[in-house]
Amino acid sequence: MHERLVDRSPVVPADQLVAQMVPPAMFDEVSFASYIPDPKEPSQAAAVAKAEEFSKRVTKIRSGGRRGLFGKKTQATGAGLYLDGGFGVGKTHLLASIFHSVPSPKAFGTFVELTHVVGALGFNKAVEALADHSVLCIDEFELDDPGDTMLVSRLLSELSARGVSIVATSNTLPGQLGEGRFAAQDFLREIKKLGSIFETIRVDGPDYRHRDLPPAPEPISSEELVSRAEAIDGATLDNFDELCKHLSTLHPSRYNKLVEGVKAVFIDGVHPATDQSVALRIVVLADRLYDASIPVTVSGARLDEIFTPEMLAGGYKKKYLRATSRLLALSRFEVAAG
Structure with a gap:
């Protein structure tokens, strides 16, 4: 049985919050x-x-x-x-x-x-x-x-x-x-x-993440998504709507612990997020996944379709563009690794 992010409810003691304020692992040697x-x-x-x-x-x-x-x-x-x-x-x-x-x-x-x-x-x-x-x-x-x-x-x-x-x-x-x-x-x-x-x-x-790179990969079928997730030890497989609902129950300061130790994230049934609160939580999750270099693979809509044109026209445009850039980098990482 595959692991799910929605089954995780991490807690970060207040006295550890400042201590864990260090650069993401990908910047350890820069x-x-x-x-x-x-x-x-x-x-x-x-x-x-x-x-x-x-x-x-x-x-x-x-x-x-x-x-x-x-x-x-x-x-x-x-x-x-x-x-x-x-x-x-x-x-x-x-x-x-x-x-x-x-x-x-x-x-x-x-x-x-x-x-x-x-x-x-x-x-x-x-x-x-x-x-x-x-x-x-x-x-x-x-x-x-x-x-x-x-x-x-x-x-x-x-x-x-x-x-x-x-x-x-x-x-x-x-x-x-x-x-x-x-x-x-x-x-x-x-x-x-x-x-x-x-x-x-x-x-x-x-944006160096987009230099000479192909456009967003096409989503795969739900069946193939399950198969790939089960083939990777330490991967998680979640339904998009269930994951978004779970994120709403966690303080964003806990998202870092939520993905700790995860090898790859698979999300089924991705579709455009029409609620701004949901979209902003996805931005924070995308940042934590990117910090940890965790590959992302999805079924449903493409990762560059999560944030609607209406949202991209609003005040949070730069946040959404950054999150899309990072998710696409992580999705290409998975394609390259697979």
Whole structure:
């Protein structure tokens, strides 16, 4: 009998949430030297140089504050770097390289993971848990609602004042965060405060996940899906609707544990998700599957049909495009491995 994700209900103790904030395994060995800039995109080489320079600043800040009156040390303000660019241009590679090159303690997580940690610990405990860190690396920085805007603005301002350096990646400039999702003008002061923390560096180029690759693979039959799933030890096989329902019962901070140890994911009966809440949960699941390099194979609709044209025209467009890009990469991985 095949295993199912819907039968898993993992629990992550609150005190482990910060400890598990490290880069995904696929970025364990990356470095500035292993980033190969595209010669056609000069901004990439410039971004590598800026990221290396930022790491040195972080280390210098970490090694000691400024000397004030009577020789007493004062806390230096943390540095800030914002890597802005499209999908698949190596921003996460650079973010992980910064993480690996600065002193511990340090933390790395997606924007969504960070908000989940703050939600689980409470604001003050989250600040205390991160205040002694040399750097906080935030991948896929995005603001989805006014609450997140206020929360993140306060958190980063407090941490920066305590000497924690902040580096973030996103495909949205700081001044445009939240655009199209809520009345951004009402929160402009907070968004500007966020923007003032960062020095913004642009990273241009095509999505490496799609270079010279074929379009999304056609779904296979349900019968073949079952056969393939049963042939792989450690694979899971789920019905799409049942899986989406199960995701709604789990806090997104638990999705990482949900797929832990899984060798391949098979999903039967995929179809376009018409509910925004369901679609956003699929985005988080896609991120965790991608972080763990878990192949994905489906029956039903193609993986590039999960997010409807209406959703792709809305405020979460960039999230959905990133998730599609990642799911397609994982589906090709399975085709190549099979």
